[in-house]
Structure formats: C-alpha cells, structure tokens
Amino acid sequence: MPEHPSPDVTALADGFRWSVATAAFQIEGARRADGRGRSIWDDFVDAPGGVRDGSTAEPGPDSYHRWAEDVELLRGLGVDRYRFSISWVRVQPDGRGTAEPRGLAYYDRLVDDLLAAGVTPHPTLYHWDLPASLEARGGWLDRETAERFRDYSAIVADAFGDRVKHWYTINEPVSTSLQGYAIGELAPGRQLLFESLPTVHHQLLAHGLALSVLRHTGAETVGIVNNHTLVLPATDSAEDAQAAHVYDLLHNRVFAEPILLGRYPDLDALGLPPMPVEDGDLDLIGAPTDVYGFNFYNPTTVAAASGESPIPFEIVPTPGASHTGFGELWPIVPGALTELLVDFRERYGASLPPIAIAENGASFPEPDEVTEPLHDRDRIGYLAGHIAAVGRARDAGVRVDEYTVWSLLDNFEWADGYTQRFGLVHVDQATSLRTPKDSFDWYRGVIEEARS
Secondary structure (H helix, E strand, C coil): CCCCCCCCCCCCCCCCEEEEECCHHHHCCCCCCCCCCCEHHHHHHHCCCCCCCCCCCCCCCCHHHHHHHHHHHHHHHCCCEEEEECCHHHHCCCCCCCCCHHHHHHHHHHHHHHHHCCCEEEEEEECCCCEHHHHCCCHHHCHHHHHHHHHHHHHHHHHHCCCCCEEEEEECHHHHHHHHHHCCCCCCCCCCHHHHCHHHHHHHHHHHHHHHHHHCCCCCEEEEEEECCCEEECCCCHHHHHHHHHHHHHHHHHHHHHHHCCCCCCCHHHCCCCCCCCCCHHHHHCCCCCCEEEECCCCEEEEECCCCCCCCEEEECCCCCCECCCCCCCECCHHHHHHHHHHHHHHHHHHCCCEEEEECCCCCCCCCCCCCCCCCHHHHHHHHHHHHHHHHHHHCCCCEEEEEEECCECCCCHHHCCCCCCCCEEECCCCCCEEECHHHHHHHHHHHHHHC
C-alpha cells in the first residue's frame, strides 16, 4: 500500500462537492457560557460512568471561542461546504420560548466568516443535543418535542435564512432511537428496547415540520441525514438471514422509507409496536426533499441471537475485515458503500433524491499531544477507499453529489469521550491546540485533483 494512496477521482468531477463536518456538542465547549441551556448530553456526561474516560467535552476544541481558527482551516483545506450543527440549547435554552441572542450571535459570526472565506455554510438543526427540559417531559417519546422542534427551526431560519440556503434537519435518528432510547449507550441513556419506536416517528415528524418551515423561508436545499449500513448475514442459515432482515428494517428501512416512500415498512409482521401516526403525519414526513444525507462508516454482520435474548439478532465481526480504532465491530470494507448505494438506487428508484455522503471517516489510536503533524496513514487509506467507492457508485448510475469527511477536528466522541480521534486536524483536548495531520494535506490534494 503506498504511503499516500490516491483514489481515482475521474468520476468525481463536473460539479461534485467536497465537504467536512463537525457537531456542536463535540467541538464547541463553553457549556455554561452566554446563557446556554442544558442538554441531554450534559446530563449524560455529568453522570458517573457515562463516558468511557470520564471527560466532559471541556474544553475540547473550544470552537465557541476559536471558530475563526476553524474557518481558516476550512479555507486552507479548500472544501466547498462546511457541515456544522447548531446547538438547540444555545439558541433556545429551555427548548421553548424566546431565543438567546448571544447564542444566535455566535452562529451569526460563524456564518459570515464562512461566507467571507468562500465556504458554503451547511448547518444541521439537530445533532443529538435535545434540551434536558424537553427530555423531562418525555423527549422524543412525546409528540410535543416535534412541535417544539418546529418552533426552534423557525427561530433559526428567521435568523440565518437570508444567508444560509442549504440545510439538514435531523442527524442520524437511528442513533438516538436505538442507542439513546433502546439500549442506553448514548444520551438520554434509556433502555426501552422496542418500546423506543415512537422516538423514530417523532424525529421524522420533526424533520417534516422543519422542512415546511425552511421551505417557507427561502431554503434552496433541505434534507435529513440518516446513518445507513450494508447488513450481511453471518452465515447462509435461514435464522441468520431473518436476523439480518430484522436489523436492516430497524437500522435502514424504518428511517428511509417514510422519507422516500411516505410509509413505514411492515412492522406488524415482526410483532413490533405500531408507530404513533396521526392524520397528515406521513404527508409531512414524505414531502420531497432536495438531498438525501447518507452517513456511512461500515457494514454490519448480523447473526441470530442465542439464548433468551429479547432482541432477535446480534452484531458479530465481519470475517476477513480489518477494523478502525472502535474495534472489530467497525470493519473497513469500502466496497460495502458502493453496494449499499447501488441497492438504494434499485430499491427506491425515482423516489431517491440526489445523495450527499454527509459523514464518512475513521478513528485510529493517536496520542493526546503532538509536536508535529501525525502520519495518519490508516485514515488516509480508509478515506481513499471510500472516496473510490463513491466514484464506483456514480459510475454505476447512482447520483451522489457530495462527499463529507467526518471530521474536521478531533472532538468529544460522545460516550467514548476523547479516546477516539476522527479528525483531519489533531486537537490537544487540554489546550485546544490544532495541528493538521497528513490526512488534512492529503484531502486537500484530492480536492485539487478532482477540480483540475
């Protein structure tokens, strides 16, 4: 393997966009600054044992104070767009009522500086930081949360809609529903198993309500961001095939099909609880979007559960695959991305809008402190393989218009704290010092080659 592998970018020209992403809670720090409210992630990280290394997202990159450094990195990287998220609790501290002007001012500065740097701002309205006050009232289990999200969306659209024309609504509702409410690995740490399914519908409803708001305030493109995985049965057995079918339904189809087809897949056949659908909900959820945000990290190999497990599947290592720093359940199989994109085109046809790869990246063991750029060859290999996979999907007729690296910066990696590093830029989490890695220069070179 060459030191700096270069993917074939022939298929990624002619208007293809290059991007990089972050999320508010993971990079901003300043959790108690300027009237910011409390989110479910504040509760999660402050609970003993919630985060692997006991860290609390402070100061981390401290982008609330050092956003100008981030903008200069983006300028130097040469990306077309920057996908960042807006913190609901900075804008509306209690999840209802009037806006906090100091929170809006932060994003106002960021948007203006991005535009001045020639980088298109592409905000995500919700990247997991639900106001704790709304969680106390039921959170995403309660329909009211979707209605409050509509109001929050209107505040943000009114503040920035004159300059921001491209939006994502909700990020990875699957992670919130399955990891946050079903098994408790992420905030809010609930363990409801299949009783968590109403959170799926209410997040998708929130997307539909926000979509309508953004449409009426001049947005040019609006989409949701779903996390998808190619599901592989562990063996040829009927039991493993059925387990893979159930997992595919719960991880992929129950989130994609209401958006793309305006209906849920058949849950009754699997004995799952019905969704709390009211009249008109699916019209809102299934309203056409301009882009379909597609996060991809790895395929998932699934076997039938053993014993008396309340869940009919278990995730097992993918045979023959290397893996990222998260371990053997995060295999590196770039071809799975091509296969999944082609599968989406064949499954959804004309209902599938243009796709943007809204996150793709990998963490690997790296030191907390550096004195020179890291030679992150493994990350470069991962990114090169997946960029090439996108090119093959485009050659096969899938319309993919954008590729986004997760992440610009090493950041607070949720329940794993600072033990996992995804960034193109190394961040000393104690001092917030930023040091671009080899992958930063490599990605800049890929972008330049694609444009040449």
